[in-house]
Amino acid sequence: MPEPLRLESLKRCGDLLQSQHQDWCLTVRGLGNATPQLKLGAKVIPADKVQREGENLRLRLDSADYQSGPLWLQDGPRASNAAWLTLRNSHVLAAGTDEVAKNMDGLTTYVDLVSVLIEEDRDGRQEAERLAHKYGATVVGSIAPLNLYQLRLPAKDLVQRDALVLRLGSETSVDAVVIEESSAEETEQAAVHPEEPKKPALDSDEWAANRFLDAVNYYQRRIPGRQPPIQPQPVRIGLIERDVDFDTTDFADYLGACSPPRTCVYARDADKPDNHGTTVAGILAARWEDSGNTGFLRGLDKTSGGFEVIVERNSDAGITANIAASVNLVEDGVRVLNWSWGIHRVGAKDIKGDDVDSLLRSGIAMGGYEELLEEFFLWLRKEHPDVIVVNSAGNGASFSGSDEYRLPSSFITEQLLVVGGHQRSEHTGVAVDDPAYAVKRSSSNIDMRVDITAAACAHASTTNAGQQGAVHCGTSYATPMVAGLLAAMLSINPQLQPEQLRMLLRRSAMTIGDNHDFEQMDAEDLTAPILPSERRYQLNDKDVGRSARLDMQKALDLAAQSRDRVR
CATH class of the missing domain: 2.60.40 (Immunoglobulin-like)
Structure with missing residues (x-):
């Protein structure tokens, strides 16, 4: 062999x-x-x-x-x-092992590579070259659509770097300086929590809580059967992940040439079957076998117009590279971006008032990231208003909307949809649309900025057929459930805009959590509470005030209906 x-x-x-x-x-x-x-x-x-x-x-x-x-x-x-x-030209350099150091917060940070966001009224390249010449630096990378340029500074340690960062930041042409701190993969739980949330049993049907199979069945049977029949369109989806293991049974048949109308996966090859990227991509595209993961979009293959799942993280230069990859993907025609990553500021508190201890960044890094993300979403609104970004709420048992503490999920824009995670509850014998059918996963971040919750647990891919994949949990894995569904909705009606997609998701949602979510004192808002406007303006609808849980089948139905409705 x-x-x-x-x-x-x-x-x-x-x-x-x-x-x-x-x-x-x-x-x-x-x-x-x-x-x-x-x-x-x-x-x-x-x-x-x-x-x-x-x-x-x-x-x-x-x-x-x-x-x-x-x-x-x-x-x-x-x-x-x-x-x-990609032939698009947004690329940044990652630091080597000898180009990083530990800062005072104990976080790994880049010593000589920083990025400057140039004010939009300036010619970015020219200004970056001028600054580089002035400070003895060189321009080594860029995200030109955002007027961001990466410089290699003449700095040997963090004291020299911070001095140069201060001087660069005070230049009138510079909007912000972005410094990079280590990686930003949303791990399951980066640190061991004293109360590690329980994972469901291997045979637990977690995805039933979102009517996963009902949705696949609906798409396969009802979409071609409608009068007049719907011709689903191909859709491109971008996953900001590092790589996918093609030696697993889930991905073995994605080798070589591939083009719609089937599902295609484009990614670098990973060496481990249970890594983050393989599991996230698997929720969209894994083969339907008796082992490993099960891909939602793969299940639509015979009916759909094809889905291209592009797994891409540019270089490994942290958040700056995530944004560079996102810009290239959007310019290459991606309609849905899956961001299963996020970061907390040092000092962020969880719902019990304790410090969050996973995926931390220093204050100076967070300030730069905030400006960078703001530029990205401004550019997206201006140049690509039909693109939607789906982001994980995070696993810090904290608040995803506290803007000074959590990025990117705290941004308020129609083009960013935030997903929380749930697990099946211990209650047996409850109907799937009963709010008690699923419960919030205790580590999932919550609050009014979360748009919807989805199943947080999935099976990892395996190298051999017939093997049971380990259970992985986290909001990282709830996010592609929603991203995949949005791609399927767009294949049915490509005209849908981000705010309409959010509306359809919430109008079709089942519920989770206790009632009386409007009252701050006893509320645990797992998501923004369902409003009367999302329930045909019925003030006394039983769902009003509760939190939203993804219903994949109903959302597809509303997307199909939206083709005939003029708003």
């Missing part, structure tokens, strides 16, 4: 600011003596554009000759996984 061919790393190298002639560096596992053929979308890349050193390949592409698309390798009968190669 020959070793499989896997594309493990794909990133821009050389001059990141050069948009015409782009250099790309690849790391490939399983290369033979001969260099395999490389394909970008439908085009074969000429062999003279490819250089090889051992397991590493380097490509030079002229961006005028190609379009963004999936890149994969073909070596006789062996095909690799495909990763998305």
